[in-house]
Amino acid sequence: MGLLELRELSKEYKRGGRTFNAVNRANLSVEPGDFISVIGRSGSGKTTLLNMGAGLLNPTGGTVFFEGKDIYTLRDKDMSFLRNQKIGYVPQGQSLLSNFTVFDNVCIPWFLFRRGGDAEGRAFILLERVGISHLAASYPKELSGGEMRRAAIARALINEPRLLIADEPTSDLDAQTTVEIMNLFKAVAREGTAVLIVTHELDTLAYGNKTYLMDTGNLAPHAA
Numbered sequence: 001m002g003l004l005e006l007r008e009l010s011k012e013y014k015r016g017g018r019t020f021n022a023v024n025r026a027n028l029s030v031e032p033g034d035f036i037s038v039i040g041r042s043g044s045g046k047t048t049l050l051n052m053g054a055g056l057l058n059p060t061g062g063t064v065f066f067e068g069k070d071i072y073t074l075r076d077k078d079m080s081f082l083r084n085q086k087i088g089y090v091p092q093g094q095s096l097l098s099n100f101t102v103f104d105n106v107c108i109p110w111f112l113f114r115r116g117g118d119a120e121g122r123a124f125i126l127l128e129r130v131g132i133s134h135l136a137a138s139y140p141k142e143l144s145g146g147e148m149r150r151a152a153i154a155r156a157l158i159n160e161p162r163l164l165i166a167d168e169p170t171s172d173l174d175a176q177t178t179v180e181i182m183n184l185f186k187a188v189a190r191e192g193t194a195v196l197i198v199t200h201e202l203d204t205l206a207y208g209n210k211t212y213l214m215d216t217g218n219l220a221p222h223a224a
């Protein structure tokens with residue numbers, strides 16, 4: 001079994017008296033070292049899929065296995081611990097805590113569950129890797145959208161997760177920065193952390209090793 005296995009995963013929503021499957025019996029297997037991209041039109045169910053895979057949204061059908069465990073059977077505390085230690089998540093929108101500096105935002109996951117080691121040193125290296133170490137002492141409101149996104153990527157990597165999930169991580173970055181972030185993800189995957197991203201930019205598909213297409217809730221392998 002893979003690191004992350006989605007089996008017949010579904011999410012049913014109700015809107016205006018009508019029910020529909022935002023995700024419809026999706027199957028996906030993510031192995032260590034994989035770099036998987038999911039593409040698809042706006043509203044096709046990509047974020048819903050990632051949120052269920054990250055342990056953030058209860059499915060209405062199917063199963064999410066992480067390291068062979070059905071994660072939605074875990075107790076809250078165990079789920080929080082698993083997410084904190086093993087899954088780095090970069091949400092689609094702005095997600096930094098506004099009252100903390102960039103540096104502290106990056107360090108927070110490290111201190112949520114007590115860990116030994118040099119959080120500060122690691123945070124600084126990650127900020128360098130995403131190209132914003134000069135903004136360490138700034139607050140989120142002083143950053144551009146792309147800089148905030150890069151801080152969120154550093155934060156997602158601080159605990160050396162086994163899986164990095166990122167929802168349109170380059171949507172507000174320029175071409176040069178996009179290349180840098182994609183190369184970073186590629187290096188992260190090579191170092192053994194699996195990477196699962198949603199992207200609109202077809203240029204970025206070349207960095208990954210597998211591509212899937214989401215079409216009105218239906219997920220299928222996509223020939224590059």
Ligand SMILES: Nc1ncnc2c1ncn2[C@@H]1O[C@H](COP(=O)(O)OP(=O)(O)OP(=O)(O)O)[C@@H](O)[C@H]1O
Nearest residue numbers: 013014015022040041042043044045046047048049
């Ligand atoms: N809480 C909710 N209740 C009802 N419908 C929802 C809810 N959340 C999302 N949806 C609907 O589910 C569908 C999938 O949404 P989702 O956010 O997964 O799309 P997406 O592929 O990520 O789109 P985008 O590319 O615009 O981010 C959309 O039709 C959306 O309107």
Ligand SMILES: [Mg+2]
Nearest residue numbers: 046047092167
């Ligand atoms: Mg989305």
